[in-house]
Amino acid sequence: MMKKLFYLILVFLLLTGCDDRLEYSGTKKIVFEGRIVDENNLPLNNIDVSVYVSKEGSGGESSFIFGAHSDSDEDIITYTTTDSNGYYRMIFPMPRDQDNIALFINREVETSTHYNSNYSNSIITGIKPENITDFDLNFGEQRIFNLDNQTELTVTVNNIPLYYYGYIDIELAGLVNDAIYDYNLPAHFNYDTTGPYDDTSAHYVFKVAKNQDIVFTYNNGIVNGISSYAQTTIHIGNEPVNYIIEY
Amino acid sequence: MKKAVFIIVALFVFANLQAQEEEEERVYDSTYIDKVKYQQFDESFRVYYIFPGAVGDNVLAKANKAKLGFGMSLSLITVYNFYLNAGLEFSQYDVTDASLAGNIDHTNITNYFGEIMYKIPVYKKITVNPKIGIGYADVRQKTGSKKYGTQSGTSYNAGFNVDYAVTKSFMVFAGLNYSLLKPETETKSEYKSFYGTLHQLNIVVGIKL
Numbered sequence: 001m002m003k004k005l006f007y008l009i010l011v012f013l014l015l016t017g018c019d020d021r022l023e024y025s026g027t028k029k030i031v032f033e034g035r036i037v038d039e040n041n042l043p044l045n046n047i048d049v050s051v052y053v054s055k056e057g058s059g060g061e062s063s064f065i066f067g068a069h070s071d072s073d074e075d076i077i078t079y080t081t082t083d084s085n086g087y088y089r090m091i092f093p094m095p096r097d098q099d100n101i102a103l104f105i106n107r108e109v110e111t112s113t114h115y116n117s118n119y120s121n122s123i124i125t126g127i128k129p130e131n132i133t134d135f136d137l138n139f140g141e142q143r144i145f146n147l148d149n150q151t152e153l154t155v156t157v158n159n160i161p162l163y164y165y166g167y168i169d170i171e172l173a174g175l176v177n178d179a180i181y182d183y184n185l186p187a188h189f190n191y192d193t194t195g196p197y198d199d200t201s202a203h204y205v206f207k208v209a210k211n212q213d214i215v216f217t218y219n220n221g222i223v224n225g226i227s228s229y230a231q232t233t234i235h236i237g238n239e240p241v242n243y244i245i246e247y
Numbered sequence: 248m249k250k251a252v253f254i255i256v257a258l259f260v261f262a263n264l265q266a267q268e269e270e271e272e273r274v275y276d277s278t279y280i281d282k283v284k285y286q287q288f289d290e291s292f293r294v295y296y297i298f299p300g301a302v303g304d305n306v307l308a309k310a311n312k313a314k315l316g317f318g319m320s321l322s323l324i325t326v327y328n329f330y331l332n333a334g335l336e337f338s339q340y341d342v343t344d345a346s347l348a349g350n351i352d353h354t355n356i357t358n359y360f361g362e363i364m365y366k367i368p369v370y371k372k373i374t375v376n377p378k379i380g381i382g383y384a385d386v387r388q389k390t391g392s393k394k395y396g397t398q399s400g401t402s403y404n405a406g407f408n409v410d411y412a413v414t415k416s417f418m419v420f421a422g423l424n425y426s427l428l429k430p431e432t433e434t435k436s437e438y439k440s441f442y443g444t445l446h447q448l449n450i451v452v453g454i455k456l
């Protein structure tokens with residue numbers, strides 16, 4: 001009798017076991033909207049825009065953006081293309097238990113129908129429910145640039161303290177390809193770092209638009225437990241730029 | 248689906264109760280149409296295929312394409328050619344616009360309803376049966392076994408069937424059903440009606456036993 005009861009409970013648990021999949025509210029619909037323009041502020045037509053939702057698994061962060069695989073779940077929950085005036089609007093069921101919501105701009109994903117390899121791409125990640133007001137989030141104008149106008153910016157920061165192990169927080173404001181911006185951080189952090197590191201210098205390579213000024217901000221110390229930042233403006237012309245900063 | 252099966256089983260049990268019939272008068276003619284004056288219980292059962300449709304400015308009509316459906320209903324009580332029926336209808340749509348309905352494969356609608364139908368004999372073996380009713384509808388979105396939420400709300404239904412009596416106890420029918428669905432919706436105000444007021448227009452064909 002006890003054995004039968006045990007197996008019955010076991011079957012019940014297996015059938016109703018934990019589900020790591022994302023959950024959504026069918027009742028609540030969220031609106032994401034905005035506009036995509038180029039480096040000259042001209043509207044771009046037929047640019048892919050999509051919304052990515054993810055839930056972390058037991059192994060940590062979900063797979064889509066960061067390339068790792070775990071027992072997480074993720075969705076491209078909606079997608080569209082910009083109209084002739086560069087506007088887009090997407091409406092999707094509100095996720096309930098997500099760890100991240102991100103906006104993909106001209107990013108080649110499984111649902112891409114008009115991925116434009118002639119233009120840069122970017123991701124706005126870290127979007128939280130509190131960023132959404134009255135079920136709506138308007139991203140305003142986001143700029144991408146024609147890759148015919150792309151060049152390379154290399155930034156080397158020398159003489160950084162050993163306790164940074166060759167890595168410091170940076171902020172990059174400007175037209176950058178493959179950029180990942182965090183919606184809620186006051187600074188925009190680009191994770192495109194490269195090695196090898198010798199523990200006293202940090203080395204960054206960015207693909208950027210020509211003929212612009214990039215504002216490069218970097219962590220230059222901790223005062224009374226609070227990080228301080230230094231900032232410099234790097235002018236980009238038509239040629240690649242190698243910029244060296246002495247910490 | 249489990250809820251639907253339970254309801255159908257419950258309806259059958261109820262319809263087969265050995266209740267006392269209070270039949271005042273029953274007139275039979277040679278064309279198989281019973282002209283019933285009064286009968287307390289009627290056990291007729293309809294099962295039908297639905298060609299689902301959607302009309303109007305709403306997410307069902309603008310961002311979905313009708314796929315298939317089926318329905319069933321049971322007559323519970325008959326009084327002077329008025330029939331009290333209960334049943335359910337299931338309709339499936341394919342999502343065609345991910346920017347409005349999500350990157351999701353299907354929108355499934357299940358409508359549990361009660362209705363009053365009136366039988367109008369028009370020719371030897373043919374009756375026209377207008378009907379009106381109210382119910383409860385679920386709107387669920389799914390891709391495979393993955394669920395993307397459920398909206399629920401009231402359904403207001405109207406339509407008609409045309410029955411043809413093949414034999415005294417077997418009929419075929421076709422009809423048109425309109426349903427106004429009001430699933431609960433919370434969204435930006437300009438889209439509330441788009442997602443919260445759906446209009447179904449379904450063509451049905453089936454058999455009555």
